[in-house]
Amino acid sequence: MIEVSRRGFLSSTLVGGGALSLAVTVGCGSSSPTRVRHAEASGELVANMYITVMPDGRIALAVNKAEIGQGITTGFATLVAEELGVPIDHIDVHFADSHPEYRTSFGMHQTGGSTSTHEAFGSLRHAAAAAREMLVLAAAANWRVPVAELAVADGRVRHAASKREASFGELTRHAARAPVPDHPRLKPPSEFTTIGKVNRRIDARAKVDGTAQFGIDVTIPNLVHAVVIHGPVYGARARKVMADAARTRAGVIDIFAFRWGVAVVAEKYWQALAAANDVEVEWSQGQAAGLDSEKLRLAMRATTADGTTTRDDGHAPRVLGEARTKLEAIYEAPYLAHAPMEPQNCTVKVDGRKAEVWAPCQSPTVVQAFVANAIGGDSDQVIVHTTLSGGGFGRRVVADFATQAALIAKQVGRPVKLIWSRESDMTQASYRPQSMVRMQGGLSAEGQLAAMSAHCISQSITLSSGAILNAALPGPRALRGVVVDSLLAMFSTNSMGDLFATEGIKDTPYQIPNLRVDFTPVRTKLPVATWRSVGHSVNGFAVESFIDELAHAAGQDPLGFRHKLVAPGSRQRRVLDALAAQSKWGEPAPKGIGRGLARHQSFETEVGEVADVEIVDGRIKVRRVYCVVDCGIAVNPNIVRAQMEGAIIFGLSAALDQEITVAGGVVQQRNFDAFPPLRMFEAPEIVVQILDSDQPPTGVGEPGLPPIAAAVANAIFALTGTRLRRLPLQHAWDQRGEK
């Protein structure tokens, strides 16, 4: 958990006229007092960087996270409602504009790693409790009664003995004079009335009546619209642009080549779209020319050299050599695009070396850095307004779309909204890397797992994220470059392994006396990035498929085999026990149905899943998924269930059908017909159970995904005796028996 120092978090000074101004100085290296407001003038109590109490008693809550569907605005409002003592519908949420104060995630203003609720459970509740105590102190002073005799509920402070009460709005001016408490009292879970009790979403109404404003809906004065024609191969540049007819079309402002392709700019987007159809381009070869995903796969399978070891317990190689029963298996996973429903888009207004940006983005900090770089300015001269995002899944941490929009805005001298086509979104993604894991396991004579090794081979996401690392580091750009370059050099030589490639294996909760995990990087010129659950998405499939294979080799029940491998009293055991009860594991599966089980811990959350699978006319059909999750305190249980359902369906799309293949450097899948997400008729029934917990919340957006592919593969084995080790599973099933 990221702890924010109290005095760094809140400090106050009295200024002229006795009004209070609050200088908020949280975050990474910033100490500039930027949020100065005078409650006496406006009646607005800026309690801290998150919370402002308005004179009418409503609460303005600045959320420094992206709403990409995970329900974070509802979650944050819930935390504030609980500690401030207001009904959740008194809270008006807005997204915090980029500012160093809001860089609360590893020095970045960013949403990722399923960390937001975990992070806010301390800091945001503290902020709300501090604001509540300021309001209570104000009432106590007004009424000359002891603080201990006051109670807070429904946005009001009450003194029962004298029957006096005041709304928060009536107390803001006096509260502004109250000291900012260092150690406000936080409620213990036993006193929660909102956390864990609210089951609706505060953004549901706007998302069903068409009023929700996504990035693509932004409009500002004097705005023009742009399409970028991207080359067939990633990184290709336009050598020749033939656009004479297109230039004469109504509304067209400019058509020009730049390093990302060809920009077509018009007054209206539909004009740009029509003009783009009239543009012909001759392309250079492109940086990814020559990449062939099938050849890459074969090269990865041929890799035998040791990699960099990221975990080494006991003597895995020796024990594997001596094992009574030794298993070896290779698991493979393809490139994947994120394909969020809202294609990448960005609105930018450039003014010299300053810029203002409106974007559906997961990282305002990265957008600032990329836009600053594009226009030759500095990050702190770029203001980023985060909008709602139509899905994210890790894609919107990268901000290539913002670079392109900024370059175009600079070129045409007017504010620009760039909207990518679906084809650009799919072929210009920063992909989940194509990956391979070679697993080896050794069973003792008693059927115990004595040793296991995993060799992960994939393109390094860390290495592909140099520009993002650069954005994350404070300090002068030149210095950051040196630091990042030396960091990347270490990843480049693989002397540090990779931040993501072996996650979920190197930190496995399975108690295996001899365990070794290695990583060997693959190099290509196609960018890769975080994709929902990142390394866990591949490694959960590999480990949980392999554990299933080991259980069958040992002649043991897959659940019982896992049960023995995890510590007594652990959350893994609790989840397995609950999953067994929920799914009636051990009872015979209905005729024609295979049952498969997998569990995985990621982002500090443990999830177990059982899939009921059948095969109908050669098609893998997942009928039902049981899911048990231990994510600490569930701030909004309904949203936790929704995230499990969503991660399972997102994961099933990838497990069953989706892959990005590359031939001659050209990504072969360009739209949803070739990269099919699961559809309504294929969606299984999903039964989610959240385990009770009094522990702080852990990740929710991603951890439902890693077990599902293995659960399905294990079910197919139970049903047919055929072990599928390559994703997507439907392709593997169709090609079973072939080499």
Place this chain on the structure above:
Amino acid sequence: MKLVVNGTSIDVEVPAETPLLWVLREEVGLTGTKFGCGRALCGACTVHVDGAPRRSCVTAVGDVAERPVTTIEGLASAPALHPVQEAWIAENVPQCGYCQSGQIMTAVALLRAKPAPTDTEIDDAMSANLCRCGTYPRIRRAIHRAARSLRGEHE
């Protein structure tokens, strides 16, 4: 060219082949209808033309001149909601929310044709509307709930 959108007549000056989606978004100013794929593969742009669902991203605006077009904004008069929208809220359907205008428009048309749809009929009507957040199980529940509500059965 004259368009009739949500009961209001509007004159727009655009070439007849312009996709209805962008005319709605840029000329009429109704942004609740979303762009997802541009090829009628995802359903995010679904509107009603003459009461039937149409993919506005591949519908030439000239084809719908003077025919009634309904968008998500026109399902009910604010602040009222259509029973399908109310069911969506009751079942907590939306996650990112981007596809939901199209989902709701398709569902409204389904319930108009089939007041008590079976699961199979829901699958048949809804399977061309994609959702990357995976809200399908809740959409199914919300459609059943809305169907009960439209038939006058109370929860």
